[in-house]
Amino acid sequence: xxxxxxxxxxVAREVLETLLDLLGVSARVTPLPGFLVEEAxxxxxxxxxxxxxxxxxxxxxxxxxxxxxxxxxxxxxxxHQTKTWLPIVIDVEGYKQRRCNALQSLAWRIAEQxxxxxxxxxxxxxxxxxxxxxxxxxxxxxxxxxESSGEGxxxxxxxxxxxxxx
Amino acid sequence: MKELVEFIxxxxxxAPDEVKVDEETNEEGLxxxxxxxxxxxxxxxxxxxxxxxxxxxxxxxxKAAKAATRVRLEIV
Numbered sequence: 001x002x003x004x005x006x007x008x009x010x011v012a013r014e015v016l017e018t019l020l021d022l023l024g025v026s027a028r029v030t031p032l033p034g035f036l037v038e039e040a041x042x043x044x045x046x047x048x049x050x051x052x053x054x055x056x057x058x059x060x061x062x063x064x065x066x067x068x069x070x071x072x073x074x075x076x077x078x079x080h081q082t083k084t085w086l087p088i089v090i091d092v093e094g095y096k097q098r099r100c101n102a103l104q105s106l107a108w109r110i111a112e113q114x115x116x117x118x119x120x121x122x123x124x125x126x127x128x129x130x131x132x133x134x135x136x137x138x139x140x141x142x143x144x145x146x147e148s149s150g151e152g153x154x155x156x157x158x159x160x161x162x163x164x165x166x
Numbered sequence: 167m168k169e170l171v172e173f174i175x176x177x178x179x180x181a182p183d184e185v186k187v188d189e190e191t192n193e194e195g196l197x198x199x200x201x202x203x204x205x206x207x208x209x210x211x212x213x214x215x216x217x218x219x220x221x222x223x224x225x226x227x228x229k230a231a232k233a234a235t236r237v238r239l240e241i242v
Contacts, residue, residue: 015177022170023229058228066228069221076218077177 008086009047012078016049016090019070020059027053032091046087056092063127064099067092100133107137110159115143120160125150131157167229167237171199174222179207197237199226211241 009031020027032048051059060067071090079085091097106123114121123134134157135146147158168189176182181204188200203211212219223239230237 018173019170019225022173023225024232058231061224061228066224069224072217072221073174073225076213077174080178 004084005047005086008078008082008084008088009049011082012047012074012088013049015077015081016051016070016074019073020051023059025053025056025059027051027056027059046089048089048091050094051090051092053093059092060095064095064129067095068127068129096129099130103130103133104137107134107159111138111141111144114159114161118161118163120158122149123157123159125154125156128155131155134159167197167199167226170225170229171201171222171239174225175201175203175211178210178218179203180210181207195235197230197235199237199239200242201239202242208241 013029013031016029020029028051030050030052032050058066059070067090071088074090075088078088089096110121110123131148138144138146138159143162144159145162147160148155149158150156168187172185172187175185175187179185184204184207186202188202189197190200191197201211210218219239219241226237226239
């Protein structure tokens with residue numbers, strides 16, 4: 001299994017480097033040991049690649065849309081070539097890591113508020129990756145639980161108290 | 167532009183030799199890429215709910231923005 005992961009990492013890295021080259025973006029790709037969100041729910045088989053270089057905002061795009069397209073295509077190509085499927089995470093200049101840290105602080109802060117007020121709180125609409133971070137962050141919280149509501153672009157996380165209101 | 171689509175398509179189809187991309191530019195400078203693949207591979211380059219085609223278009227937009235042009239992708 002460990003060998004598989006190394007192979008997949010290598011293939012993913014080559015595919016990503018080729019795509020960046022074809023996009024005319026000069027950048028360096030470094031594999032990372034894992035992604036911080038996994039602290040909450042370990043998924044040791046995921047492959048994380050970080051892209052470093054100058055002026056990479058263009059690779060992230062509005063609400064990270066370009067980055068998620070890039071990641072999606074790398075997953076599809078690597079899946080087709082290796083006939084295995086591992087969740088490949090692509091980050092640009094630690095963008096997702098920073099976003100992840102910010103979302104975790106937000107989750108903890110709102111959880112405290114929900115615990116005190118005993119009133120559910122609905123967050124802004126977020127992409128799937130961001131919602132997942134909130135869910136994972138609060139999965140083991142003793143006083144609140146999370147749900148998602150709404151469809152597509154408007155899908156948002158609701159943080160609810162575990163005890164019913166008085 | 168063409169090479170980007172060609173690389174992605176060839177990497178996800180079962181018949182890479184049948185991948186063909188034609189590039190046309192009209193008077194207004196709008197470039198159209200026509201991607202042709204084997205019939206059995208059409209679904210692969212489109213993807214569920216068009217997700218793969220959409221992702222290719224997103225990357226094309228990045229490249230087009232860098233070159234200050236516009237580009238369209240058609241799957242024929």
